[in-house]
Amino acid sequence: MASPQGTIEVTKSNFVEKSNDFIKHLPNASFIAIDEEMTGISLPPNEVTPLSKEDSPAHRYSALKRVPERYSIIQLGISLFEQKSVTETAERDAASFIVRRYKFTMFPGADPNLSREITMHPSAMHFLRENNMSFDTWVQDGIPFCTKFNAQKVVERFLERHQRRIKAAPIMSPNNSQRLVLSRDADKQFHARCITRLREWLDAPLPTPAPTQEGVSLLLPRCNSFLRRSLYEAIQRDYPYLVVETENEQIRVWRLTDDERANRNQRLLEEDFNKYLTESVGVYRIFLALTKACRGEPIKNDLENAILAENATVATADFVPTAESPISKIPLVVHNGLMDLLFLMSHFHSPILPGDWVECKDLIHSYFPVIYDTKVLSTQYCAESPSRSHLQAVYEDTLESYPEWQLKNSDEEAEQQAHDAAFDAYMTGVSFCGLTYTIHNQCEVLPTSSNARFKLWEVSEKLEYPRWLFGRNKLHFHLSPFTIDLETHCDPLGRRISALSTFRVSNINRDITTRDILDCVRGLTDSNQRAIHVDLFWVNDTVFLVGARITSLQQSEDQSEEIFRESGKVLRCALEGRFCNGETIELLVPPARPEKTNSIWNLWGLLGSNDSPLSERPAKRRRTE
Template identity: 35%
Template sequence: MVVVTKSNFVEQSNDFLDHLPSAAFVAVDEEMTGISVGNQRPPKDETPSQRYPDLKKAPETYSIIQLGISLFHYTGDGKSPSPPVIRNPSETSPAAVPNREDPDWTVRKYNFFAFPGKDSERSVVLNPSAVAFLHQHNISFDKWTKEGVPYLLEDQAEKAVKQYTDRVLEAEAKEQQESKQPTVQEASQRRVQLRRTEDVDFFTRAMATLRNWLDTPVSATAAILNNQNPDNQNEAKNPPEGACFMLPECNSFMRRALYESIGQEYPSLILEKVPGANRIQVWRLSDAEKEQRQQRLRKEAWSDLIVERVGLFRIFFALSQVCRGFELERDSPMLASSLADVDFHKEPTLYRGARNRKVPIIVHNGFMDLCFLQTHFVSHKLPDSLAECKAAIRKYFPVIYDTKILAAECSPIHFNDNTRLGALFARVSSHLEGRVQVIRPPPPPPGESASAGSDPSITSEEHFADYDAYMTGICYLGICQCIHRMSEYPGRSGGVAVKPTVGTLTHLLEPIDDPEVRKAFGRNLLYQMSMFNLDLEISGVNDDPLCRGMNKNASYRVANTPQSTNTRDIINCLSRQMDRTGRPVVFEIVWIDDTSFIVAASYRPNGTHNNRQQNGSGDEVLMEHGRIIHNALKDRFPNSNISSMAQYLEEQEKKRLAAAAETPSEPSVVSRMLNWIGINVGSSSQQGTEGPATKKRRLD
C-alpha cells in the first residue's frame, strides 16, 4: 500500500499523474470523520430531494481523513478472457507467482492522508461513533494530523498558482533589470539621506561590523558557521551554501539605507530580510554557490506550492481533468513533475486541453464520497437543491458507476445477495483469480527511508481507503463480466479491435448518451439507503427512480390501516395472485410506520436486468401485476387510503409548491424601516390584490 503524506507527496503524486491518463477506470473511496448529522432515521418513502437537505450537512461538517484511489489498467490483448477468474491481492510481482499467465489487469493503489492546512477556513469536527470505528480499524490519527496533506478549494488553488507564477516572472524581470548598471544620477536619486545623529551612528557601526566580517577569511567564517565559535551572535548557523552575516536589528527606514549602501558598495553580496525579524542577512557566495542557492530556493518555492498550498487539490484537479476527457498539461506549475518541466510563460488556466476518452469513476454507495469531494475541493457548501448538486457532481465527473447499483439492480446473480462491499468482494474476487496484479510501490531512492514509498507497518485491509477503492474496482470488473455473459447487452466490439485502455469493458467506449449502456450498467445511478436510487442525469424534483426495478405506477402506498395489520396479512392478501398467463405476482413490502406501508410489483424475467432494460414486455408485465396488486389491496383494506407512488409524489409536490407560494417573502431592510415609521410596504405577492387600501399613518 502506498501511504501518501506530506513527506512523499511530490514523488507519489507524480507517479499518480504519470499513470492516471492511461487508466481504464478509477475506483475511489474515502474515510471521513463522520457520515451523518443527527441520529433520526428519515422515512423510507422520502425522496432523494426531500432527504438532501439533511444529507448535505455531513459533507459540509465533517472532513476527509483518507482519500483512496486505485488506477486500473488493462494489459491484455483486448480479447475476452477465459472464464474470468483476481488472485488474492498480496501485492506481489508476477515473478513471485510461478507458472501463471500474464495478468489482464494491473492496479496501482494510493492512500492520501488529508488534513486542512494551517490557514484553512475548514474546521475539523469528529463524530464519536466514526472515531471509534476508525480506531477499531487501525486508522492512524497521529499520521493524519501531523503528516496529512493540505488542500485548497478550486478558486483558492487557481489564485495560489497565479500568485506563484507572478512572483517567478517578477523575479526574472528583476534579475534582468539588476543586470543593467544604473547611472550615477539614478543611483543618487534612489538613496535615502540620514540626518539624525543616532541614525548616522547606527549606520556607521553596522557597516563597520560588515566590513570586519568581509575581511575575515572564508575558512575562518566557515568554522564559525559550523558552530565552532558560538560567541559570535551575528553569524548565521549552518547555511546551505556560502557564508552569511546578520546585521543588527533596525527599523524599515534604516534597513533601506543599509540595502542601498551595501548594494552599491558590494554588488556581489546577496541581501535579504530575515523571516519574522527586523534584520538583514548578508550572503557572501561564489558564482557557483549563487547559482546553487538560486536553484535551491526556486525548488523550495515550487515544492511549497505543491505540498503546502495546492496539496491534494492537485490530485482532484488531475482526476477531474481526465474524467472530463482533457489531457493533463504536464508543463503547468500544478501538474509538472519538477520545476524544470514548468513553462511559466503559459497562462495558468484550469480545465483546458485536448479532448480524450472520459475515464469513469467507480464508487460503492458513493453519493456521500462525491459530495465530500465537492465540499473539500470546490466549495465548502453544497448547492441548496439536489438538482444543482447533481449538476455540480457531473461537471467534474461525467461518467460514474456505483457497484452497489450494479449488484442490486443490474447483475442477475447478485439480486438477492448481500451487497456490502466486503461480502461482494469475497464473492467476485474468486472469479478473477490470476487476472489482476497489484503493482508494488516504487522503492525509495538510495539513502531515503521506506516512508518515501510505502508504509510496511500498515497492511492492506478493509476500511483503509485505498483497499476499499481496490475492492470497489474488483467488484466492478467482476460484475461487468457477469452482465456481459448473462444479459442481453451484446457489447459493441463486433470483431473490431478494442482499444487496449479498456479491454473487454467495451461499454466504456460507447457514446456518453448510449441508452443501452445506461440501462445495462447503471451509468450515473447512485445507491441511496431508501426506496429510491439517485439518477444524476435527471433534474426533476421527484423524478429519481425507485430501486430494485420497482415502478412508481406499479407501487402502491397504503395509509391509515388498522394498527393490528401485520406483514402476514399483506402476504396472505397477495400471495396467491396470478396474471392472465398463470404467472405468479411477485411483490415487495416496505413498512413506512405502524399504519402505512408500500407494496411494489417486482418482475425480473429470466433472471436478467431490471425492468427498465426490457424491450417493453417487462414493463407490460409489471404494470399488469401492479393492477392486480392494487385491486387486491382495495378489497383487503377498503377503508384505507391507497394511491400509486406516482400519484402520491405528485400530490406531495403540489403541497410543497402551495406551501412555498403561501410563505411570505422576507422584507428588505428598507421595507422594515419604512414600515417602522408608518409607511406600509407590501410584498410583490400582495400588490394588486383587491380590498380596502391600507390607511397610512400620519407623520407629525
C-alpha cells in the same frame, strides 16, 4: 489482479514523489475506484429530527449537505485498474489487471486562509481506532488540502515570485512618498553603520574561488522589522544588482555572478515548488488530476500546468497547449458513494455546497461525467440481488464467482482489512469488474465482432446501454426507495421499480405482517402471462410501499414503461381486494420539498456496514421480495 507495489502510503513527507507517481500512471487506468474515511458521517442527536423513509433526495438534501460541510476527510483511497490483457472463453471474458493502490492521509494545513477547522464525531473516531487508524500519522504527517479557488491563489503567488526572481526585480519597490523616514537618532545611527559596512564589503575583492556555487554574502546585524524595511529600501535603491533576503530577523545580502544567480534561482525554485505543493496545494493536486482524467481533458493553462507538472522547471516553463485530440473519459467507481462525492466537493470545490439539490447533482456530474456505484449494480442490475450488499460482502461474492481475480501477493492481502481507504477502494474496483462481467454474461450481450473485447469502461458516455444495463451515473440513496440519477433533474425509484406501478398503502392495521402482504400479491401475472414480481419497503408500522419489479434487464425504456403500467393496474386491483377497511392506497408521489428541514440519518452504511440502528427500523422486516 496483480498489485505490484502493495498500498502506496502517501503522506506530507513523500507527497511530491508519490503524487508524481500517481499522475504518471493515472492516464493508463481503465477505471478508477475511490473510498474515503472521515472524521464524522452523522450529526449530533440534538441537531437532528427523525426522517421519513419516503423522503426524496431533494427533500433530504438541505440536511445531508451539512455533514460534509462540517466534517473532514482523513483518508482518500484511490485504486487505478489498468487492464493488460483479455482471454475470451465461452463463458466470460477473463480480465487481467495491474492495480495501483494509493492512500492519501489528509490533515488541514497551518495556513488559516486555506484550511478548515477539524470537527470530530466521537463514534467515528472510535470506529476508525478499532480499525487500526493511525492518528499519529494523520496529525503529524497528514497532507494539507484546499479548494480550487485557494489553489489558484497559491499558484499565482508562486509564479509571480519566480518571475520576480529571474528578472532580479526588487521585492519592495515603494515610491518616494512611501519610503520610510527614520526619526530616532539610534535608528539613524544603526542604519548608517549597516550601510557603511555594506560599502566596505562591496569594495573588498571577491574571494577566489567563491565559497559556494551561489556566490558570497554578507549578514547584517539583527534588527526589528521597521529597520529591516529601511535597509531593504536603501539597498534596493542604491544597489539594485544585489540580492537581499531576510534570515532569522537579519538581512543577508548576496553578490552573484550570472552563473551563480542562475544556480541560486534554480535551487530556490525547486524548494518553492516542493513547499507550495506540500504545505498549501496538497491533495487538491490529486483531485485536479483525477477530475481531468475522468473528464478526458488535457492540461489547459499555466495554473493547471504548475500544479500537475512533475518538477519546478516544467511548472514554470511557458505552457503551450497541445493539439486537442479526443481523450477517453475514465469512469469513476464508488460503493454507496454519495457521501464520498459530497465530501470531495466540499473539500476541493467549495466548503459550502450548493443550496439546491439539482445544482449539487450538476456540480458532481461536471467533475465526474461517468460514475458507477457498485451498490446500485449489485442490488438493482444483477438478476438476483444479494442478501448482503455492503462492500466486503459484494467483494467476497465477486471472488467466489471469479477466483482467478484473487489478489496476487496474498501475504499482503492477509494484512489488509475493510475500512482502510486504499483497500476499500481496491475492493470496490474488484467488485465493479466482477459485477459488470456478471451482468454482461447474464444478459447475453454479444460483442460487436468475433474478436471484440467487452470493456464497459471504454464505452462512450453517449451510448445508452451502459445506462439501462449497468446504471451509469446512478447512486444508491441510503434508507430510501429512491435512486439518485446524475443525468436527470429527477430521481427515480430504484431497485427496478417505477412510480408507474408503486403504491403507498397507509393506515393499515398494526397486526398486518409481511407475509400477509406477500400472500395478497402472490401469483399475479400480466396479459402475456408474465409473473409480476414485487418489491416491499416498510416505511413504518402502518405504512408500506409495494411496487411491481421488472426482473428482465434487457427491456428498452418504452417496453419497460408499458410493462410497468400494466403491472401497476394488476397490482392495484390485488391491493384493493385485500386492503378495503379504511386503508389508503395511492400511487407513490415524492413529497414536496419542505422550506426547512433538519432531518438526517445514520450513515454508517457508507463505510461498508449493512447495519442500521434499531430505532430507525420499523417493527416488521424492511424489505422482502
